[in-house]
Amino acid sequence: MSLLQVDNLTKRFGGLLAVDSVSFAVPRGAVFGLIGPNGAGKTTVFNLITGNYESNSGSVSFDSRDITGRPTHWIVAAGIARTFQTIRLFANMSVVENVLAGCHCRMRSGPVASMLRLPRQHKEERQALAKSMAELEFVGLFDQAENLARNLSYGNQRLLEIGRALASDPQLIILDEPAGGMNELETAALVSLIARIQARGITVLLIEHDMSLVMKACEHLVVLEYGKKIAEGPPAEIKKNPLVIEAYLGSDDEDF
Numbered sequence: 001m002s003l004l005q006v007d008n009l010t011k012r013f014g015g016l017l018a019v020d021s022v023s024f025a026v027p028r029g030a031v032f033g034l035i036g037p038n039g040a041g042k043t044t045v046f047n048l049i050t051g052n053y054e055s056n057s058g059s060v061s062f063d064s065r066d067i068t069g070r071p072t073h074w075i076v077a078a079g080i081a082r083t084f085q086t087i088r089l090f091a092n093m094s095v096v097e098n099v100l101a102g103c104h105c106r107m108r109s110g111p112v113a114s115m116l117r118l119p120r121q122h123k124e125e126r127q128a129l130a131k132s133m134a135e136l137e138f139v140g141l142f143d144q145a146e147n148l149a150r151n152l153s154y155g156n157q158r159l160l161e162i163g164r165a166l167a168s169d170p171q172l173i174i175l176d177e178p179a180g181g182m183n184e185l186e187t188a189a190l191v192s193l194i195a196r197i198q199a200r201g202i203t204v205l206l207i208e209h210d211m212s213l214v215m216k217a218c219e220h221l222v223v224l225e226y227g228k229k230i231a232e233g234p235p236a237e238i239k240k241n242p243l244v245i246e247a248y249l250g251s252d253d254e255d256f
């Protein structure tokens with residue numbers, strides 16, 4: 001049974017067909033990759049799934065519910081969390097405060113309880129802090145908790161984004177170029193982090209240009225070119241697919 005199902009999703013920007021009737025299904029518990037040359041429409045697909053963009057047609061269902069056109073906050077609460085290609089952290093807040101921000105969608109105390117600092121609010125705050133520290137430990141940033149986010153290395157900022165996404169207790173985590181700007185050692189550690197996320201029962205959907213990571217981390221790939229799906233299958237098959245090889249050779253993306 002799929003956790004996420006994308007059906008005939010289409011998005012136009014003026015005259016440009018950025019996503020052209022794309023369909024795929026992500027099985028629960030999988031590590032699933034979306035690849036393709038620059039400008040193929042990958043991030044746009046993510047933005048359509050997470051409610052950042054509205055589709056022109058097609059549908060997205062998650063956990064057997066139609067989530068097409070739902071606002072982002074609703075989609076996060078439903079169990080989808082994401083990271084961004086361009087890192088979006090609160091740069092002047094501490095590392096742990098950034099992760100706490102990810103916990104907020106799961107906190108139930110309303111504004112009145114917060115203002116009056118009722119016991120329930122206190123308890124929720126303590127739980128959120130413990131959860132945030134646990135996520136920092138999980139991604140390897142426990143010792144950096146009090147540092148400002150902007151002082152972290154680029155690779156560690158990417159890990160912090162993953163920690164913040166995990167803090168919302170997602171069923172599905174969507175990672176947009178998680179290895180972007182990482183060195184070889186950091187990328188190898190990321191492969192094992194993705195495996196540990198999967199071992200927690202969280203489904204992973206990722207876009208990545210680093211083919212060594214994609215080949216090691218993903219069980220299944222969907223390939224886009226000019227907004228269209230041109231291939232789908234296990235990495236070993238995709239690597240040999242003539243259509244995919246041609247798409248990459250014809251692009252300025254030499255990573256394949």
Ligand SMILES: Nc1ncnc2c1ncn2[C@@H]1O[C@H](COP(=O)(O)OP(=O)(O)OP(=O)(O)O)[C@@H](O)[C@H]1O
Nearest residue numbers: 013016018036037038039040041042043044045085
């Ligand atoms: N907000 C927007 N307004 C207009 N055009 C857009 C917008 N977002 C994306 N596009 C265009 O849609 C196409 C697909 O872009 P998208 O960012 O989804 O590709 P991508 O596969 O993620 O590329 P990359 O690997 O370079 O990040 C591109 O031609 C891009 O210029």
